[in-house]
Amino acid sequence: MGFFSRLKEGLQKTHSKLVHEIKRIVTLSPKLTSESAEDLEEVLLGADLGVAMTEQIMIAVKKSYETQGSKGVDVFGVARGEIEKALGSEVIGLKFQPSGLTVISIVGVNGTGKTTTSAKLAYWLTTQKKVVQLAACDTFRAAAIEQLKIWGERLNVPVTAGEYGADPASVAHDALSAAAARHANVVIVDTAGRLHTKSNLMKELQKVHRVMDRQLSGAPHETLLVLDATTGMNALTQAREFHKSVPLTGLVVTKLDGTSKGGMVVAIQRELGLPIKFIGVGEQPDDLQPFNPKEFAAALFPDA
Numbered sequence: 001m002g003f004f005s006r007l008k009e010g011l012q013k014t015h016s017k018l019v020h021e022i023k024r025i026v027t028l029s030p031k032l033t034s035e036s037a038e039d040l041e042e043v044l045l046g047a048d049l050g051v052a053m054t055e056q057i058m059i060a061v062k063k064s065y066e067t068q069g070s071k072g073v074d075v076f077g078v079a080r081g082e083i084e085k086a087l088g089s090e091v092i093g094l095k096f097q098p099s100g101l102t103v104i105s106i107v108g109v110n111g112t113g114k115t116t117t118s119a120k121l122a123y124w125l126t127t128q129k130k131v132v133q134l135a136a137c138d139t140f141r142a143a144a145i146e147q148l149k150i151w152g153e154r155l156n157v158p159v160t161a162g163e164y165g166a167d168p169a170s171v172a173h174d175a176l177s178a179a180a181a182r183h184a185n186v187v188i189v190d191t192a193g194r195l196h197t198k199s200n201l202m203k204e205l206q207k208v209h210r211v212m213d214r215q216l217s218g219a220p221h222e223t224l225l226v227l228d229a230t231t232g233m234n235a236l237t238q239a240r241e242f243h244k245s246v247p248l249t250g251l252v253v254t255k256l257d258g259t260s261k262g263g264m265v266v267a268i269q270r271e272l273g274l275p276i277k278f279i280g281v282g283e284q285p286d287d288l289q290p291f292n293p294k295e296f297a298a299a300l301f302p303d304a
Helices: 003-010 012-028 034-046 051-068 077-087 114-127 142-153 168-181 199-215 235-244 264-272 293-300
Strands: 102-107 132-137 157-161 186-191 222-228 250-254 275-279 287-288
Touching: 003 012, 003 222, 003 293, 012 034, 012 077, 012 293, 034 051, 051 077, 051 264, 077 264, 077 293, 102 114, 102 199, 114 186, 114 199, 114 250, 114 275, 114 287, 132 142, 132 168, 142 157, 157 168, 168 186, 168 199, 186 199, 199 235, 222 235, 222 275, 235 264, 250 264, 264 275
Parallel strands: 102 186, 102 222, 132 157, 132 186, 222 250, 250 275
Antiparallel strands: 275 287
16 A cells, blocks of 8 residues: 555544535535534634634635635635645655764654654665664653664664663764764664653753764754644644754654544644654554655545
8 A cells, every 4th residue: 555545544534524524514505604614614623724724725715615606616625725835745855964974853742652753764764775873862761762672673773772761962972973883874863752841851852962963063953843643733832842942843743543633734834834744644664754745635635
């Protein structure tokens, strides 16, 4: 099964709800009345598309009804077109250093799937012929170190790890040294989950980044925030706060296969202006793939 098919399958909960509700509204009210417009707006907000994106779609839908009449309006096509406009058509990939190491820091709150994302990203990079090193810098959760080591063995990717409770900055330092020694292309740093409201933990993350920058100028070159799609618009607050503490270069949205709130992908990219670089729709290593805005819009609003 290709990734687009898996994406459609993963977004089943979101688009099934959208399709069912929109069809119900359009069938009950062929003309766009103030009541049916309100119902449609509610459905779009319920999918966590966000206020700004919902307003943009509603303006376009109303305009279509005015110019084409009720029989000629494809609400799904209009919504899909507006989402494509908002997200852009470009797939924004990782920025690799022209020579030497590229360091990618994986950050986020507890439970978003950072360790699994780090491993899946390592797998994807190996398919792109990159030599990868993993760094187990979540030293507060003993299971995270073991989990990354198991993934490393499974993927045949070396893992630099310290003891439980070790200084994460020291582990990051060792990982960069090990990667340089084996002429690796990419280091993926799996950091500890931390609440964006805990300033001491955010300061510790800043320290990890400072240590890497001293060792290798500009590191980390990518800082990717992992967001759990099932949290819906709460993820927007997390992203804003993390971005204040450590400059983010992109987002990774996981667990899209378990939510009816897939629209949050659109809302977050639109409101923060941060590119979504990868999305995850399952548990397998290849279920994390680069974010393709056009495919996402088509999966979210399929042809009716």
